Each structure stands twice: as C-alpha cells, then as structure tokens.
Amino acid sequence: MSRVFQRAPGWHSFSHIKRLVIFGDSYSSVLLALNQGVKPTASLPLSGQKFPGHVWNEPGMPNWVGHLLTQYRDGPLFQPEGTNDAWNEDPLLVYDYALGGNTLDGVQRQVNVFLRDMASEMAATWKAEETLFVSWIGINDCAYSTEHEDNIEKLFSMQEQLYMAGARNILFIDVPPMWRIPGVRGPGESSKAAVASWNSNLVSKAEKFSSQRPDVTCLLWSSFDASNTILDRPKEHRFDRADLKKSGGGIWVDHIHPTSAYHNHIAKYLTDFLKGI
Numbered sequence: 187m188s189r190v191f192q193r194a195p196g197w198h199s200f201s202h203i204k205r206l207v208i209f210g211d212s213y214s215s216v217l218l219a220l221n222q223g224v225k226p227t228a229s230l231p232l233s234g235q236k237f238p239g240h241v242w243n244e245p246g247m248p249n250w251v252g253h254l255l256t257q258y259r260d261g262p263l264f265q266p267e268g269t270n271d272a273w274n275e276d277p278l279l280v281y282d283y284a285l286g287g288n289t290l291d292g293v294q295r296q297v298n299v300f301l302r303d304m305a306s307e308m309a310a311t312w313k314a315e316e317t318l319f320v321s322w323i324g325i326n327d328c329a330y331s332t333e334h335e336d337n338i339e340k341l342f343s344m345q346e347q348l349y350m351a352g353a354r355n356i357l358f359i360d361v362p363p364m365w366r367i368p369g370v371r372g373p374g375e376s377s378k379a380a381v382a383s384w385n386s387n388l389v390s391k392a393e394k395f396s397s398q399r400p401d402v403t404c405l406l407w408s409s410f411d412a413s414n415t416i417l418d419r420p421k422e423h424r425f426d427r428a429d430l431k432k433s434g435g436g437i438w439v440d441h442i443h444p445t446s447a448y449h450n451h452i453a454k455y456l457t458d459f460l461k462g463i
Contacts, residue, residue, distance in 0.1 A: 199461075250452040
C-alpha cells in the first residue's frame with residue numbers, strides 16, 4: 187500500500203519539485219549505458235537524451251518517466267515536438283541513472299556515479315526541497331532470491347549515502363506482482379514469496395529510516411497495488427483481457443516488460459499519489 191512514512195518541512199508539494207533523480211532497472215531506464223553521463227538541459231530534460239530515450243518498451247514510445255514529464259508533472263509540461271519557445275522556462279530536469287537488467291549491485295554503481303559526477307555539479311544549483319530521489323529496484327533481485335532482508339539493508343545504506351549528499355525527499359517504489367508477467371507460468375509461488383519478502387522488508391526499513399531522519403520526507407508508492415488494479419480491471423484501462431499474459435500484446439511488449447500504454451497508467455497513478463501529499 188502506498189504511504190507517507192514522514193513528511194518533513196522540506197517537502198512543499200510535487201509542483202515544487204524541479205529535479206528528479208532516479209535509480210533502478212529497465213522499467214525506469216532511458217539510457218543505453220551508465221557511462222554516457224546524465225546531464226539534462228532545458229531542451230533535453232530527460233537525462234540529456236532525445237525524447238523518449240532508450241526505453242525497454244516500444245521504440246520511440248515513452249516509459250513512465252517520459253509520460254510523467256510530458257503529461258503528468260504538477261507544473262509546466264515538456265513538449266518534445268515543440269519549438270524552443272514552447273518549451274518550459276523552468277522544466278523538470280530528470281537525472282535518470284536506471285539501467286536494464288540491474289539489481290541492487292547495479293544501483294550501487296548508479297549511486298556511485300551520481301555521487302562522483304553529479305552531486306557536486308548539482309550542488310551549485312539544486313535545492314534539497316526542490317529535488318526528489320526515486321529508487322525503483324528489486325524486480326531482477328526477486329528473480330534470484332526469495333529472501334531480501336539483507337538486500338533491503340543494502341538499499342538503505344545507499345540512501346544514507348544520498349542523505350549525506352543532500353537528499354531530503356526520498357521516494358521508494360515497491361516491486362509489482364511479477365508472477366503476472368507472461369514469463370512466469372503456473373501459480374508463480376516462488377515469485378510471490380520473493381516479492382512479498384522484498385516489499386515487506388522495504389516497508390519496515392523505510393519506517394525505521396524515516397524515524398531516524400526527522401528532516402527527510404520518506405514516501406512509498408506501491409507499483410504492486412497499481413499493477414494489480416490495472417491487471418484486475420483491464421477494460422477500464424483500455425486493454426484487452428486476452429492480453430493479460432500475452433507477450434507482444436497491448437499490455438506486455440515481451441515476457442517481462444510492459445508497453446508504453448501500461449507505463450502511462452503507472453505514471454498517472456504515481457503522480458496522483460504525489461500530488462496528494
């Protein structure tokens with residue numbers, strides 16, 4: 187369940203956020219490789235990439251990050267097909283370090299790159315209250331293990347690093363119900379156990395983390411609940427029920443990655459949550 191563990195004075199509203207810093211895997215990725223650098227500009231706010239970046243859904247179609255930037259930001263929206271005059275004077279800048287296939291070890295590399303290359307550069311221009319740090323990871327980790335207490339400890343050691351670099355608004359996204367993807371046949375009991383372990387440990391550790399950091403706004407948005415809502419009510423989301431477990435259909439591009447239309451709903455549900463805080 188999505189929740190606000192703590193709202194600190196540094197959180198004003200989602201409309202006040204001017205920078206997103208994202209860590210994760212293919213569901214959030216817009217880069218081919220981490221060493222390309224992540225330097226958004228007013229005309230290329232999506233990590234300096236030509237919109238929609240290098241995504242894992244349909245080529246040329248945005249994932250949830252692109253949808254948020256162009257449709258759901260609580261403020262001026264980016265217009266990728268416009269002229270410079272039509273672009274925002276004050277765009278939402280996205281520093282997206284997520285890479286396809288990454289586990290927690292990959293996220294540690296992402297965080298290291300941010301700390302090495304961008305934290306000092308951003309420090310001259312960014313304000314903690316205007317920046318939201320997002321971590322959506324765990325999908326690939328859950329493919330390798332069903333017990334995740336130690337993994338979540340690692341995730342929060344990274345949050346401590348980000349905190350020391352100035353992060354004060356932190357959003358976690360939990361793992362969706364991966365047994366519902368086309369790549370999982372049968373009841374998916376192992377997948378259910380893995381996701382349950384990850385998500386429950388994420389909640390308990392986030393509660394502890396926020397209690398120890400009174401100056402941190404700590405949020406959890408549940409992709410687990412949102413995905414179940416989409417898949418339980420496909421017609422309401424303009425999907426065909428026959429595509430629920432179909433690779434290459436309207437819901438899934440392949441055995442594991444959702445379509446841009448699916449990402450659109452994810453972006454909408456996520457921003458509804460953030461706008462309500």
